[in-house]
Amino acid sequence: MTKLNLKNLSLVFLMAILTMASTKAQEKLSKPPISTPWAEKVNPVAPHQEYPRPQMSRENWVNLNGQWDFAIVSKGSSSPTIYDGKITVPFPIESQLSGVGRSVGSEHELWYAKEISLKSSQRRGKVYLHFGAVDWEAEVFVNGKSVGIHHGGFDPFYFEINEALVKGEKQEVKVRVWDPSDDGPQPRGKQIKNPHGIWYTPVTGIWQTVWMETVPESHIAHIKNTPDYDNGTISVLPTVKGASGNTKVKVVALADGKEVASQEGSIGNVIDLKIPSPKHWSPDSPFLYDLEVSLMSGNKVIDKVKSYAALRKISMGYDANGVKRMLLNDKFVFQYGPLDQGWWPDGLYTAPNEEALVFDIIKTQEMGFNMIRKHVKVEPARWYYHCDKMGMLVWQDMPNGDHGNEWEMRPGIIGKGTDRDRSAASEAIFKKEWKAIIDANYNFPSIVVWVPFNEAWGQFKTKEITEWTQDYDPSRLVNSASGGNFEMEGAKITGDIIDLHNYPAATMPDPGIYGKDNVIVLGEFGGLGLPVYGHTWQDKDNWGYQSFKDKEALANRYGEFMKTLENLITAGLSAAVYTQTTDVEVETNGLMTYDRKIIKFDESWLKAAHRNLYSVQVKMQ
Known part of the structure; x- marks a missing residue:
């Protein structure tokens, strides 16, 4: 055998090793160590078949979820002609339920392709192609013609496709996606390319329902419903x-x-x-x-x-001690709920099915909570629809992005931080998507509080953003910066609410100083950790703000917090948020495990403890 042949053989052997390593890495990514009970119920040919827009429904629509072709190519490449395989839409490509489980990154683009059928009766009028959410930049092609580009990972969008249609029933749809994750300034929530601690696996591409509808030439494009209680x-x-x-x-x-x-x-x-x-x-x-x-x-x-x-009202008023309180329908109702991240071990941003999507809300209610803070993520419309039906109050965060400003938290001290000096392009991206999120979710009565910023994460021009939000939607309260960098004029804080984050114990800002002009809330506390063997993302090095070895010790500590909260409510506290609904990846401070198979507390005990909070008597002026 010649030296050249030996060299070639070595190269072949090396390539084989690299391919095997890449395959094993991909398999590891595509098969999380735990999954939810609903994963095996997912039909990859037709997942999430429910009507995706319950606030404005029509009968003439087609669900396009299911099997699409996909390819990952270098950024800027032309449309692929050969695809890597099949992907199950609407699960993000990094997830197990997508059937792929691969990362993409800022140097690549993800392409989708699907052949759809459009009958002649479906072409009488305007044909709209809808996307519930695509993270982050999406360009849509129909029969090779670009019909539009959308920027934003958390708001729904659609394009009219009539001019791109060809004769016959068969039409080709392609979607090009680019998502820079934490390499870009765009809103991304807790996604990061190197997940660790409180930062999670990236989500790229289509992660909510894709669907099509035909409407008349003259048609209703949008409705805005406002209650006057x-x-x-x-x-x-x-x-x-x-x-x-x-x-x-x-x-x-x-x-x-x-x-x-x-x-x-x-x-x-x-x-x-x-x-x-x-x-x-x-x-x-x-x-x-x-x-x-x-x-x-x-x-x-x-x-x-x-x-x-729905006829409901969220407002503010003073109690007998002159402390500002949060009111629902002109009455003081203590609002208490978990910090809800909305992540799934098998679907990441996307719940396995409708039953799973509703499960978290049902369990939250059965545990005796009356509110959910949806944390730096926006859910599909159907999630809010179920909150509306069940009577679950919602605080809605804006997903964060463009980090870099400093923030610190000390026990009992209002979050201290700096405003981020963001570029004009970064500011424009934030403002555009925040408006789109409010527009898309305005009609849901369950949403009672908007939260533009969290803990100074990418926070900028706080007064401007907060006052714009108040003016744009005066029907809700605005929590300018949950636990974040507050802008003050004297003791008055921009926005309606002053929000303290404190771990693990429950506490509150001094109502004598801050309660005259702002509603006082404890926006995050708790974070009590209990890793449950066989139900964790990893076998060791899991994380919680304070960890316990058994349920009894966990419940005892939580019970102490509830007694403290009762006293704080009397003193002037209007709401509190406990961290958190479920474990998420290496975080083990959930009320439930990440796979939703174990509830760490006795539900009836929790409900009784929470009932005591709602029973605290507060005399109003």
């Missing part, structure tokens, strides 16, 4: 596209299937529905009014969508 009215502002001069909008409100109010109005105007003997929405009685919104030409219905709304 004091006057017993529901205001509906429809946005109509392609309307002719003689069209109008009719809105009907129904209670338990029976019409209770009806009103017509002209295009572009608010339509007010006066509700007789109104029923109000609260955690104890989450009553929803169904809405039917019709675009009319004379007596003919051109387009019709179904929606719903």
Whole structure:
């Protein structure tokens, strides 16, 4: 054998070793050590078949979830002609349930491709291709023609595709995705390319439902539902596209299937529905009014969508000691819930199925919580829909990004930090997506608080962002910076709320100093850790703010916190958030394990302890 042949053989051998190593690494990534009970129930051909937009539903739609072709190519490459295999949409490519389990990174792009069928009857009008969420930059092609580019990993978007359609039923859809993860300034939540501690596995690509609908040339494009609790009215502002001069909008409100109010109005105007003997929405009685919104030409219905709304009010008032309190329907209701990250060991950002998506809300309610703080992530619309139906209050965070400013937390001290000096492009990305998130989720009555920033993570121009949010949506309270860098004028903090993070014990800011102008909340505390063998992301080196060896010790410590909270409520505390709903990757401080198979507390004991919090009497002015 010649030296050249030996050299070639060595190269072949080396390539084989590298390929095996790469394959093993991919297998390790694609098979997490634990999975939820719902993973085996996922149908990879047709996952998440529920209608994805319950606040504006139509009958004429097609679910495009399921098997797509995928390819990972160098950034800037042309559309691939050969694909790496199949991926199950809408699970992110890094997840087990995607069927792939590969990372992408900022130097590559992820391409999707799928052939869809479009019958002639489905082309009569405008054809819209919808995406629940794609992280982060998505360019959509239909039959080789780009129909649009969207930036934003947490807001829904759609494109009209009529001009790109070809003759016949068969149409080709491709999606190009680029996601820089923590290499870019964009909102990303807790994703990081090297996950550790409180930072988790990246999520790239399509992670919510893809679907298609056909609408008339003149159609309802959007509706904005605003409750007026004091006057017993529901205001509906429809946005109509392609309307002719003689069209109008009719809105009907129904209670338990029976019409209770009806009103017509002209295009572009608010339509007010006066509700007789109104029923109000609260955690104890989450009553929803169904809405039917019709675009009319004379007596003919051109387009019709179904929606719903609730009469509820979130506001502030003073107690007998002059401390500002958070009110629901003009009454003090102590709001208590877990910090909810919304991560899954098998689906990452995407719950395995609808049953799994609802499970966390159900368990949170069964444990006696009345609120959830959705932490630096935005869920699919159906998650909020179930919160609306179940009466679960929601605080909605803006996903963070563009870190770099400093922050520190000391026991009992308001979070100290600095504003981030972000570039103009970075600021524009944040503002655009924050507005899109508010627009997309405005109609959900369960959302009562907006949280633009968390712990100074990428926080910038706090006063400007907070006041813009207050002006844009005056129907909710704004928590400017949960545990973060507060901007103050005297003792008055920008926004409605002053929010302290303290681990592990429960405490609060001095109500004599801060409670005159702002509602006082404990935005994060607890973090009590209990790793459960066989249900952890890794066998050792798991993490919690304070770890315990058994459930009894864990419950005893939690019980101490509940007694403290009762005293804090009397002193002026309006709400508290316990960290957290589930374990997440190496964090083991959840009420449940990451796989949702073990609840670490006795649920009836928790519910009784929490009931005592809601029973604390607070006298109002």
